[in-house]
Amino acid sequence: MNYFLSCDWGTSAFRLRLVETGSGNVLTEERSDNGIAGAYQQWQQTSLPREDFFAAIINRHIDALSERTGIPLQEVPVVLSGMASSSIGMVELPYKELPFSLSGTDLAVHAFSRFIIISGARSGNDVMRGEETKAAGCAAWLPDTTQDQWLLMPGTHPKHVVVNNHQAVRFQSFMTGEFFDLLSTHSILAASVGDDGTLLNDPAALACFTEGVHAGQTENLLHAAFMVRTNQLLKKISPAHNRFYLSGLLIGTELKAVPPGMPVYLVAGPLHTPLYTLACQVLNIPVAAVIDADEALIRGQRAVLKYG
Amino acid sequence: MNYFLSCDWGTSAFRLRLVETGSGNVLTEERSDNGIAGAYQQWQQTSLPREDFFAAIINRHIDALSERTGIPLQEVPVVLSGMASSSIGMVELPYKELPFSLSGTDLAVHAFSRFIIISGARSGNDVMRGEETKAAGCAAWLPDTTQDQWLLMPGTHPKHVVVNNHQAVRFQSFMTGEFFDLLSTHSILAASVGDDGTLLNDPAALACFTEGVHAGQTENLLHAAFMVRTNQLLKKISPAHNRFYLSGLLIGTELKAVPPGMPVYLVAGPLHTPLYTLACQVLNIPVAAVIDADEALIRGQRAVLKYG
Structure with a gap:
């Protein structure tokens, strides 16, 4: 064959x-x-x-x-x-x-x-x-050990699959991608979230993303999401940059599920790999490998x- | 006048x-x-x-x-x-x-x-x-003391206003009501969330609500929200009951912001008063007064x- x-x-x-x-x-x-x-x-x-x-x-x-x-x-x-x-x-x-x-x-x-x-x-x-x-x-990519390894699979409904001894033993679904779509297009935040463009190398966009990642770790999501609106209203952050705050906020919230020090295998495509890699850097989550989805x-x- | x-x-x-x-x-x-x-x-x-x-x-x-x-x-x-x-x-x-x-x-x-x-x-x-x-x-309704009192104001975008010495000194916005509307009508969860009906006295609905309140306190919201779908898919919870899980989940998440032992003044109308009162009971949050909004x-x- x-x-x-x-x-x-x-x-x-x-x-x-x-x-x-x-x-x-x-x-x-x-x-x-x-x-x-x-x-x-x-x-x-x-x-x-x-x-x-x-x-x-x-x-x-x-x-x-x-x-x-x-x-x-x-x-x-x-x-x-x-x-x-x-x-x-x-x-x-x-x-x-x-x-x-x-x-x-x-x-x-x-x-x-x-x-x-x-x-x-x-x-x-x-x-x-x-x-x-x-x-x-x-x-x-995965070592054949009895220590947990964490497969991180971004998407509309990301999955975190825990592998041990080459067995998938646990997993959790998240709604990160769908929350992003709902909030950026259907909610009161829509007017405060602009297009992506090519901002991934823009320091101001990355600063917003990083701020969002930290907020996702420490703040109540129902409150921090409203900050997408006040960022634009009070801090005059442009919708294009502010988009990265929302993205960081949701990814940071999702990654709260990763235990400290856990080696993560990022299984993603070109859309998610840079954002999740950066979020893991910000949060000191060790990325053992990036695997093309x-x-x-x-x-x-x-x-x-x-x-x- | x-x-x-x-x-x-x-x-x-x-x-x-x-x-x-x-x-x-x-x-x-x-x-x-x-x-x-x-x-x-x-x-x-x-x-x-x-x-x-x-x-x-x-x-x-x-x-x-x-x-x-x-x-x-x-x-x-x-x-x-x-x-x-x-x-x-x-x-x-x-x-x-x-x-x-x-x-x-x-x-x-x-x-x-x-x-x-x-x-x-x-x-x-x-x-x-x-x-x-x-x-x-x-x-x-509020005592004139230098101890914080917490005004809890449900709605599309609930506000928590902290009062001290008859001065409003801090507040936070939440997106609880809008999240509920978005998730129950525009997301993949819509098919798993039914009409309210008159279920507020239905023990099964209240059990779902209570489970949601606890999940909101302990689980990652991006994960627990997906449980609205699997509740229906795997646990065969009816959409009408499952609606209360989502409601409890979001209110429970919002109420994580209330410090332990803080006296809460619930400023709400007939839609929110029973749900927030119940959530406060479940979470041992003392409700000092219910004030009609x-x-x-x-x-x-x-x-x-x-x-x-």
């Missing part, structure tokens, strides 16, 4: 990558805004079997990829994780209960035709879909494929 | 009360959805002086009140606080800097024709408009009128 197809089907976007199995290298990819929520709605209008309907959508994308590259892909396995196993996905699968091994051997998997669907994982009171695969994809996903899918 | 008119002009609603000055009793009132934001937009379409334009709107309401009651009101003074002095109000007034006396003698006041407009107050990094008048209206407003306006 020289290749596999890695499918990342989110609520509002679709991404398909052709991966060289041995090296894990991505040869080419196909993207669309054909998100799983829309696909589910379309399926509800039909009388087709659910898995067949979803498979047909993926197969059309694969055909396009095959035509574009000239590589025959009809036999290549497709690995899906995340929303594909959700209530609006290709097939709803029960969550794997914690703990699970980072080897990828004991995640819940459902095979259909050439599709391998990885289910999410749950604890007694929390759930994830997709991050369990990324966690497995981090195995190569896409690479973690592909490595995790490859691990499941190997043992599945 | 036997009467005055108490005007409560919010962003999206208008309320005018005819008050007997001596007793503070409300004789009758007039309400409309003619909020100040809409009035400001209408004024921007005209070339009229701003104060005249706003005065004309109030005068129309007063004429309606006069016609309905048969009481001549042309000479009666009108006291306004809150949004009337804001950037979208009748006239924008600078905030009074802390401290201010609960006697109402040193609040910032602007008189125009028969209108007396009370401005807001500010600290070094926080602002309020309206609550300073309510704080003055609480004077009769409307009554506090009218008493504060009357105090300013007396000394203004």
